[in-house]
Amino acid sequence: MVNKAQAYEDKYKGCIIGLSVGDALGMPVEWFTRAQIEEMGGIREYIDPINKFKGILKAGDYTDDTEQTLALSNAFDKFGYSEDKFIENLLYWYNHNPIGIGPTSSKALENLSKGIKKGMPSETCGSAMRTAPLGLFYYDDLSKLVEKSISITKLTHNSPNAVAGALSISYMVSKCLIHGIAHNTYDRYRLEEGSDDGLGNMNLIKSVYEKDVGAFLSKDLEEKKEEDEYKNYKDNDNNNGNIDYDNDISKYEHTDASHSTYAKIIEYNKNVINKKHMEKGYNPIVYIEETKQKRPYQYPEFRKSIEDCSHLLIDTSIEFSEKILDILEICEKVHNSNYDKKVILEGYDKLGTGINAIEAVPSAIFSFMISNSFKSSLLNSINAGGDTDSIGSMCGALAGTYYGYNAIPKKWVNGLSNNEKILNTAINLYNLKVLD
Secondary structure, eight states: OOHHHHHHHHHHHHHHOOOOHHHHHHHGGGTHHHHEEEHOOOOOOOOOOOTTTTBBBOOOOOHHHHHHHHHHTTTTEHHHHHHHHHHHHHHHHHHSOOTTHHHHHHHHHHHTTTOOOOOOOOOTTTTGGGOOHHHHTTOOOOOHHHHHHHHHHTBBBSSSSHHHHHHHHHHHHHHHHHEEEETTTTTTEEEEEOOOOOGGEEEEEOOEEETTTTOOOHHHHHHHHHHHHHHHHOOOTTTTTTTOHHHHHHHHSOTTTTTTHHHHHHHHTTTOOOOHHHTOSSSSOOOOOSOOOOOOOGGGHHHHHHHHHHHHHHTHHHHHHHHHOOOOOOHHHHTTTTHHHHHHHHHHHHHOOOOBBBHHHHHHHHHHHHHHHHHHHHHHHTTTTTHHHHHHHHHHHHHHHOOOOOGSHHHHHSSSSTTHHHHHHHHHHHHHHHHH
């Protein structure tokens, strides 16, 4: 079985890779509305950008969210965070074609290059998107976590809400690490006997997981099964291109809606789908995995963590503190509705999905709290629209920390640009913490 050291390393890897995956998934549709994303069928995989990044980035590439997170991750030594090293890393990136950099960070880094340590009066999430490593390194030292979150933010974003957003993410990452270990999120995994290479050699248990869920297949087998299902559907003469929409959707609407079979059936029959069914809201934009894994909201300790986070922010921003508490109220409504799609989307409408930290950060936390896997957390966060790469990256950091690296779909890891570099950064950060 997985030992504690391996479990912690898996969480570190999950956080940094998860953040990068969320950034890369959300990048192509940044600033698309939810309706626009829904019209194109939703985001389920990496795609080439169709926004301002078209012709600049490609599928699987990431933006400033990941770049600044790596700059911070590489600013630690065995004694902890080094501000001088962080500034050095940021300026190196700034001077080498910083794709995706926002106007606030750009002006702030210009000032830093002149020795001026004075952030801009911005309320955007440009600092919150990069502070996850603080939650990993200082998960056991709240005073330092708070201190460093504030100082790191004020280098570029000097406003109460920007600080509150950054502190919210670093704090919740620390809680995802603690609760993820305590909740034993490795129930589906078993380390190979005699293996020395830690979680990298962890395999899915190819056995019955729960009687009422059925056989739990490895990711490779699951993808093969999906391809076979789609082929059988397409070759079935009884369909003749005429989809029995209500019957077909009943097979898939309660499974993970990123299920490629479902997506392909919709695509194959796109010219014959009755418009009235689409108007009923059947388009798959909310993702629920069929699994016994609880959603974070269902754990009392996670609900308390949200309350504690809100309390932590009172002296920084009462407005932000109250917005964090709104997450719990909305989660309760969603839970009581049995995770009804309409109620979930109303939650995003109330929280907002814009670039300001007071919208993007709560929506990222909300996506994580109501979902029951890394995959569904990410897809919910990105398909909500708005600042998709930042919301996706922050949600990816939370979900990656909680569920771990091995819960991230293999094809997302493999398709991520510079994945080995990012993974090594996470491992180095973990090793420094061990030396701490």
